[in-house]
Every structure is written in C-alpha cells, then in structure tokens.
Amino acid sequence: MLSVYFLSLVIFALVIAVVVLVYGLQKLRANLRAVALELERCKLTLEISEDVGRFGSWHLNVTTNIVKWSDYVFDMHERRHSLGDPMLEQAVNYYHPTDRPIVESAVQLAIEQGEDFEFRARIITEQGKELPVLARGTCQIGVNGKVLGIFGCVVDLSTPEDRQVA
Template sequence: MVSSYLSYILAFVLLVVTLYLILRLQAVRSDLQAARRELDRCQLTLELSEDVGRFGSWHVDAKTNLVEWSDYVFDMHERCHSRGQPVLENAIQYYHPEDRPMVQDAVSRALDEGMDFEFRARILTENGNELPVLSRGTCQFNGNGDVLGIFGCFVDLSTPEERRFG
C-alpha cells in the first residue's frame, strides 16, 4: 500500500518537474527570440550608421590572420562579397604601395606588442580607384595579456567628387 502511494507521489513529482521544465524552456525560448530581435536591430543600426557615416568595421584574428570586413568595407574596396573575406596579407595589398610599409608596421606592432594604431593611408580598390581612408585599430587581449586580435574601423575620407568612380 505504501509503495503504491509512493509511486503516485513520484509520478506526481515527475509531472510537476516536467511541467516546470516545459515552462522554463518556453521562457528561455522567448528570451532567445527577444535577444535575436535586439541583435538584428543592432546589426541594422550599425549598417545604417556605416552607410551614413561612411565608415566600416573590421577584425583580424591573431591566430588565423583572417580578416572580417563589414559590408561597407567591402563597398569601399569595391570587392565583390562573393569573393569572401580576405586573409591579412591580401587585405594589406589593397593599400597604395607607398603606404604598405607603414600599414604592415602598424599591424605587426599591434599583433606582436599589443600596440593600438591610427593612420591615414590610401587604398586601391578592385576597380583601380584610389580612396583616402583613416584606419584605427585596437587590440583585444586574453586573460594572460596575449593579443587575440585587432578590432578596427575605416573612415572614408574621400570627397563627393572623388567618390564618382568610373
């Protein structure tokens, strides 16, 4: 008799725990959807800001030397998105030959020594246009002080006349 009551009690507790977990899962799912909406809103705000402000963001991964460009940086370089993200060496090749040593030095010091940088330089776009830019980079560190990567931005310094490519 006691064992049958115990079985009913355990079944009831299991049912209550299951219902609680289902409700918590729904709440977590709702929170995740809200976070996704907020992330989408932030992404759209960033894209609009980049377009209006004529700036773009980028990131270099110190371990892989892979570069991630925002859409506006692709546009500044007149690089087709389907070509994908460039590796660091290829990204530096977009700079005017006279500016490359300065750029390579700044990026090397950032990756090796954790030195932030800011410089003005010229990039040569995929279509052969020259575009003056301001580039700024700041290092990201792990808990041991090692450089994980560089976050940065480009600001398009061209005049409306210079932007009339072609």
C-alpha cells in the same frame, strides 16, 4: 497501501517537475527569440550607421591571419563578397604602395606589442580608384597577455566631389 500512496506521490512530483521544465523551456525559448530579434536590430543599425557614416569595421584573427570585413569595407574596396574575407597580406595590398610601410608597421607593432594604432592612408579599390581613408585598430589581448586579434574601423575620407569624379 503505503507503496501505492508513495508511487502516486512520486508520479505527481514527476508531473509537476515536467510541467515546470516545459514552462521554463517555453520562457527560455521566448527570451532567446527576443535576444535574436534584438541582435538583428543591432546588426541592421550598425549596417545603416556604417553606410551613413561612410565607415566599416574589421577584425584580424592573429591565428588565421584572416581579416573579417563588414559589408561596407567590402563596398569601399569594391571587392566582391564571393571572394570572401581577405588574408592579412591581401588586405594590406589594397593600400597604395607608398602607404603600405605605414600599414605594415602599425599592424606588426599591434601584433607584437599590443599597441593600438591610427593612420591615414590611401587604398586602391578593385576598380583602380584611389580612396583616402583613416584606419584605427585596437588589440584584443588574451589572458596570457598575447594579442589574439585586432578590432578596427576604416573611414572613407573622400569628399562628395571625389566620389562624383570616380
């Protein structure tokens, strides 16, 4: 008799535990959906801000040398998205030949010494247009003190008149 009572108690406790777990999972799923919606809203806000503000963001992964560009940076360079994110050397080669030493020096100092940078330069788009830009970069430093990457933005400094001529 005692074992039947004990078994019933264990089954009841398991049912309660399952109900609590299911409820917790449903609540977690709802929270996850809310976070996903908020993330999508933030992404859209950033895309609109970049378009209105005529700036784009980028991130250099120092390990892979891949520069991940935002949509606006692709548009600014007139680079097809199907080409993918450029390698560092390709990204630097978009700059006007006389401006490349400034870019290379800034990136090298950032990688080697963790120095943030800002410079004005010109990029040459895929269509051959010259575009004045302001570029900024800030270093992502790992726990060992080494630079993991560089986060940055590039601002289109062209005027509406420049864009009409182009």
